[in-house]
Amino acid sequence: MNGWLAFQGDLIEQMPLILAGLMQTLTLTVIVSISGLLLGIAVFYGSLSHNTLLSRFIRGYTAFFIGMPLIVLLFLMYYGLPQWGVKLSPFSVAIIGFTLNVAAYNSAYLTSAYNGLDHAELEAARAQGFSSQQIFKLITLPQVLRLSVPALTNQVIGNLKDSSVAFLIQYTEFFARAQELAATNFQFFKAYMLAALVYLALVSLIVLAARWLERRYAIVGFN
Amino acid sequence: MALIEVRKLVKKFGEQTVLNGINLDVSEGDMKVVMGPSGCGKSTLLRCLNRLEDSTSGSIYFRGEEITRPDVDVRALRQHIGFVFQQFALYRHLNVLDNVTLGLIKLKGMSRAEAKRKALFELARLDMLSSADKFPGQLSGGQKQRVALARALAMDPAVVLFDEPTSALDPVMSREVAELMNRLHQEKVTMLCVTHDLQLARQISDKVVFLDKGVVCAEDSIDQLSRHHPDQKIRAFFGQESNS
Numbered sequence: 172m173n174g175w176l177a178f179q180g181d182l183i184e185q186m187p188l189i190l191a192g193l194m195q196t197l198t199l200t201v202i203v204s205i206s207g208l209l210l211g212i213a214v215f216y217g218s219l220s221h222n223t224l225l226s227r228f229i230r231g232y233t234a235f236f237i238g239m240p241l242i243v244l245l246f247l248m249y250y251g252l253p254q255w256g257v258k259l260s261p262f263s264v265a266i267i268g269f270t271l272n273v274a275a276y277n278s279a280y281l282t283s284a285y286n287g288l289d290h291a292e293l294e295a296a297r298a299q300g301f302s303s304q305q306i307f308k309l310i311t312l313p314q315v316l317r318l319s320v321p322a323l324t325n326q327v328i329g330n331l332k333d334s335s336v337a338f339l340i341q342y343t344e345f346f347a348r349a350q351e352l353a354a355t356n357f358q359f360f361k362a363y364m365l366a367a368l369v370y371l372a373l374v375s376l377i378v379l380a381a382r383w384l385e386r387r388y389a390i391v392g393f394n
Numbered sequence: 395m396a397l398i399e400v401r402k403l404v405k406k407f408g409e410q411t412v413l414n415g416i417n418l419d420v421s422e423g424d425m426k427v428v429m430g431p432s433g434c435g436k437s438t439l440l441r442c443l444n445r446l447e448d449s450t451s452g453s454i455y456f457r458g459e460e461i462t463r464p465d466v467d468v469r470a471l472r473q474h475i476g477f478v479f480q481q482f483a484l485y486r487h488l489n490v491l492d493n494v495t496l497g498l499i500k501l502k503g504m505s506r507a508e509a510k511r512k513a514l515f516e517l518a519r520l521d522m523l524s525s526a527d528k529f530p531g532q533l534s535g536g537q538k539q540r541v542a543l544a545r546a547l548a549m550d551p552a553v554v555l556f557d558e559p560t561s562a563l564d565p566v567m568s569r570e571v572a573e574l575m576n577r578l579h580q581e582k583v584t585m586l587c588v589t590h591d592l593q594l595a596r597q598i599s600d601k602v603v604f605l606d607k608g609v610v611c612a613e614d615s616i617d618q619l620s621r622h623h624p625d626q627k628i629r630a631f632f633g634q635e636s637n638s
């Protein structure tokens with residue numbers, strides 16, 4: 172086949188770089204999936220507050236970061252902030268930018284699950300003598316997290332795919348390396364096909380994990 | 395001194411006066427039934443008793459202590475007042491046993507083992523032991539209501555409030571719940587039940603309190619109210635055989 176040998180040679184030669192890039196991709200995905208979930212929970216918790224100032228701030232936060240394209244946010248932080256004297260590494264920008272963005276989405280998923288809850292249960296807990304924090308921790312959160320498993324795991328898949336955007340702020344992750352591979356031998360189709368297959372394989376793993384999570388936490392009559 | 399004394403209780407929602415000077419006593423061991431037309435403020439009255447709603451004026455005394463004051467420890471108060479809801483309101487993500495133990499562990503500070511022992515005792519008392527590891531979604535309405543009652547009783551409350559405990563149940567299950575309440579009455583559990591289910595009222599109590607337009611209009615046996623009360627509206631309310 173046309174250029175197959177050259178491609179294979181370059182692939183083997185660049186394999187360490189490609190694997191390092193893959194590690195960067197996975198690192199970014201794992202970190203922002205966790206930090207985005209934790210911040211998302213915090214934002215959701217704040218949105219339930221009776222403090223109007225806080226809940227208004229949080230509504231603004233969610234609207235802002237859901238409305239702003241991720242790439243714009245990353246460019247703003249990486250290329251824009253240095254003009255104000257704030258210089259961050261590509262890694263820091265990626266982590267912070269993704270986390271802010273992902274948390275906004277996650278809190279929106281949790282909020283929509285919350286709106287579907289049976290509020291009589293929350294009332295029953297209040298009548299039993301639980302504090303608001305206890306109700307959140309013992310009733311609200313376990314229920315909304317369960318209900319949001321599909322949305323939250325889709326978000327993890329989104330995080331993996333979106334991580335490729337980070338190469339535009341010099342974060343040399345997997346896709347950046349795939350591009351270098353393509354550039355060395357002009358085998359664009361093979362290089363990008365390889366990238367596509369790797370992303371597909373990773374997504375499949377996440378889907379399998381999500382199915383397992385759903386089964387593990389499935390409760391009769393609760394969905 | 396009665397366990398609960400309600401004096402001139404007024405509750406307004408904005409312009410609307412829902413309770414307009416309620417006076418009511420619940421004594422230890424009572425099985426008190428409050429009836430009244432839909433929207434007359436029965437639920438609101440119960441919710442004022444455990445401060446899920448704050449009353450506008452008037453007082454409520456619980457064991458002689460005024461609980462309508464702003465500095466009352468509301469959460470401690472609520473732990474002494476069991477509440478059973480029309481829609482059961484079991485925690486759906488927890489199995490039956492955990493529904494009962496949650497409050498024991500997190501509110502009463504019991505150890506897991508201690509809480510489990512107590513919960514199993516209460517579930518056995520209400521014939522729900524065999525369902526201990528089922529989830530609410532696997533239970534019938536009547537079974538759910540019994541678990542809700544076990545959850546309330548496990549906290550050793552001074553009184554259990556029931557808000558229409560049978561109106562989401564079919565007649566057979568309602569009857570079961572009524573029999574259960576009778577048994578608890580014999581065991582000296584203090585109960586206050588609001589309902590517009592005349593069948594239930596007849597099954598659990600000889601006397602009822604009639605609430606209308608935000609005040610207690612009458613307190614008497616159902617037969618007296620349906621036959622001899624001077625107010626035609628009250629005679630009509632109690633004359634109907636079934637009104638659920």
Ligand SMILES: Nc1ncnc2c1ncn2[C@@H]1O[C@H](COP(=O)(O)OP(=O)(O)OP(=O)(O)O)[C@@H](O)[C@H]1O
Pocket residue numbers: 407412430431432433434435436437438439590
């Ligand atoms: N949180 C609230 N805000 C405003 N109005 C309320 C609120 N809760 C109850 N009300 C009003 O107070 C009145 C009494 O309501 P409540 O639920 O106490 O009646 P009820 O006797 O329990 O009726 P039902 O038999 O239908 O359960 C109703 O007109 C209702 O609309």
Ligand SMILES: [Mg+2]
Pocket residue numbers: 436437438557558
């Ligand atoms: Mg009601």
